[in-house]
Amino acid sequence: MRFVADDPNLLSEERLARAYVSGMDESPTFGRTLRSGDQVVVERVEDSSGCFHIPWPIAGAGDWLLGTSSLVERERPYRLEVELARGLLFRVRDQLAGWEQLGLRLSDPVRDGVREATRLFSRAATTQATDPSAASRLANEAIARAADTACLLADLYAEQALDIRMAGGKKLTTLLGVRLGPKAPRGPTAKRIAETFNLAAVSCGWGLCEPIEGTREWEPVDKPLDWARSAGLRVCAGPLLEFDERLMPDWSYLWEGDLETLTSLMLGHVRAAVQRYRGRVQLWHVASKINRERVLSLTDEQRLNVTAAAVRAVRQLDPNTPVVVGVDQPWGEYRAKRPAELSPLDYADALERADLGVAGFDLQLDIGYRPDGSELRNPLALSRLVDLWNLRLESPLMLSLAFPASAEEDPQADPRLSVVAAGDKPDLLTPERQAEWASRRLPMLLAKNAVQVALWSELTDHGAHRLPNAGLWDARKQERPIVGKLNELRKRLLA
CATH class of the missing domain: 3.20.20.80 (Glycosidases)
Known part of the structure; x- marks a missing residue:
C-alpha cells in the first residue's frame, strides 16, 4: 500500500514506527512502514486488503490511532487524510447504527455531528483528484468533527445504558x-x-x-x-x-x-x-x-x-x-x-x-x-x-x-x-x-x-x-x- 499526505511533517519516523495494517478485526499483521520520497509505503508478507492505522493528531486531544477502511494494495497512492476520514466516519456510523438497533436514542448534537462529518468527507473525497490540498484540509476537518461526535456518542451510550442497568435505583x-x-x-x-x-x-x-x-x-x-x-x-x-x-x-x-x-x-x-x-x-x-x-x-x-x-x-x-x-x-x-x-x-x-x-x-x-x-x-x-x-x-x-x-x-x-x-x-x-x-x-x-x-x-x-x-x-x-x-x-x- 502507498499513501501521500498533504503535510509530510505528520509522517515522522516516530509515527511511522507505530503504524501498521490490520484485518477487519483490527488485529495487526506483521510488516513495516517507511518513507520513500514523498510517499509512505507499507510492506507486508500478506497481499490481501487491510486497514492502515497510524497515530494522527486530533485537535485538543493528542494523537489518536486512526485507521482507514479496508483498502486493496495498488501502485497508485491513496491520499492518507481522506482515507483516515473515511475510516473514522465509517466506524462512527457503524457503531451508531448498531446501538440504534439496540434502542439508543440519538441526541441532536450526535445527529448534527455525523451529518457535518459526512458532508465534509464527501467534499474531500470528490475533490482529491482535482485539488489534493483542499481535499486534505476538508478531510482533516471531517476527522475533527467525527472525533468529537465519537466522544459524544460514547457519552450518550454510557448515559442510556447505565439508566437501563440502574433502573429502579439499583447500583x-x-x-x-x-x-x-x-x-x-x-x-x-x-x-x-x-x-x-x-x-x-x-x-x-x-x-x-x-x-x-x-x-x-x-x-x-x-x-x-x-x-x-x-x-x-x-x-x-x-x-x-x-x-x-x-x-x-x-x-x-x-x-x-x-x-x-x-x-x-x-x-x-x-x-x-x-x-x-x-x-x-x-x-x-x-x-x-x-x-x-x-x-x-x-x-x-x-x-x-x-x-x-x-x-x-x-x-x-x-x-x-x-x-x-x-x-x-x-x-x-x-x-x-x-x-x-x-x-x-x-x-x-x-x-x-x-x-x-x-x-x-x-x-x-x-x-x-x-x-x-x-x-x-x-x-x-x-x-x-x-x-x-x-x-x-x-x-x-x-x-x-x-x-x-x-x-x-x-x-x-x-x-x-x-x-x-x-x-x-x-x-x-x-x-x-x-x-x-x-x-x-x-x-x-x-x-x-x-x-x-x-x-x-x-x-x-x-x-x-x-x-x-x-x-x-x-x-x-x-x-x-x-x-x-x-x-x-x-x-x-x-x-
Whole structure:
C-alpha cells in the first residue's frame, strides 16, 4: 500500500514506527512502514486488503490511532487524510447504527455531528483528484468533527445504558479498584482510597516475594493486604506470575532454558502464596502478560502450559475463590513488529477451551504508552474491544487501566516506557485531562455487563513505579483531580 499526505511533517519516523495494517478485526499483521520520497509505503508478507492505522493528531486531544477502511494494495497512492476520514466516519456510523438497533436514542448534537462529518468527507473525497490540498484540509476537518461526535456518542451510550442497568435505583455490583504499592497507605491518603474504591489489588509476584532463591519475603504483600482488609476493601492478590523480564527474579535467569526447573520454581511460588493468603482474598490474579515473549526463553506454548498449571494449582488449594488471567496489549500491537502466530484473544481462548475454571480475563490497557502499552484511540474502539472479547469468550472481564497526567520525564518510572498520547504537543496532557479521560471513559465501560472489575494500575508517582505519570497521586504525594472524579463515580454508580 502507498499513501501521500498533504503535510509530510505528520509522517515522522516516530509515527511511522507505530503504524501498521490490520484485518477487519483490527488485529495487526506483521510488516513495516517507511518513507520513500514523498510517499509512505507499507510492506507486508500478506497481499490481501487491510486497514492502515497510524497515530494522527486530533485537535485538543493528542494523537489518536486512526485507521482507514479496508483498502486493496495498488501502485497508485491513496491520499492518507481522506482515507483516515473515511475510516473514522465509517466506524462512527457503524457503531451508531448498531446501538440504534439496540434502542439508543440519538441526541441532536450526535445527529448534527455525523451529518457535518459526512458532508465534509464527501467534499474531500470528490475533490482529491482535482485539488489534493483542499481535499486534505476538508478531510482533516471531517476527522475533527467525527472525533468529537465519537466522544459524544460514547457519552450518550454510557448515559442510556447505565439508566437501563440502574433502573429502579439499583447500583452496579462492579468492583472499582486500585493497585497498591508494597507499603500500606497512611493518613489522609488511606482514608481517600477507602472511600473511593471497593477493591484493592495487592502485588504478589514471584520477583517481589522471592528476590533470593529459596528465601521468600512476604512483608511487601502482608502490609498492603492487611491494610486493605482493615479498611473493608475486597482484595485481589496477584499477579502471582508476571511474564515481564524486569519482574522475574534476577536469579531465575540462571535456569533459563530448563523448562522443568523453571516450572517447578514458579509453581512453588504460586502454591506458597495461595497457602499463605487463602481465606483473606476474594480474587486471585494468577498470571499477567501471558502473551509477552522474550521472558526466560519460554515459547508461547510453554507460557500457556505454565499458566494452566498455575491455575490448576490455585484451584486445587482454594477451589472457592475465583481466578483471573491477564493479557498485555489486548489490541495486539506487538504483532505488527514481529511475526506472532497468536493474538491476545487466542491466548485467552486456549485457556478457556482447556476448561480450567478461569473466572475471567484481565485486559491491561496502558493507554497512551509505548512500546509495551496501547495507543490512545477513538473511544468507540474501547467499546468494540470489550464487546469482541465478550462475544468470543463469554467470560467476565477485568480492565486494568492507566492514562498519563503529563508527558514530562518521570525518572522513577520504567525507562522502557514513554508517553505518546500527546503526540508533538506535550502540553495537552495535564492532570485535568487525565481526570476527564477517566470520568468519560469509565462510565461507558462500567455500563457493559461483561466488565466486572475496573482497576487503576498506578496509585502514586512517588517512589519506583512502572508507568510514567499515571499515578492518582503525583511525585510530591499530591492528590490529582482524577481521584475526585473516581470518588464521584463510586458514589453515583456503585453499590
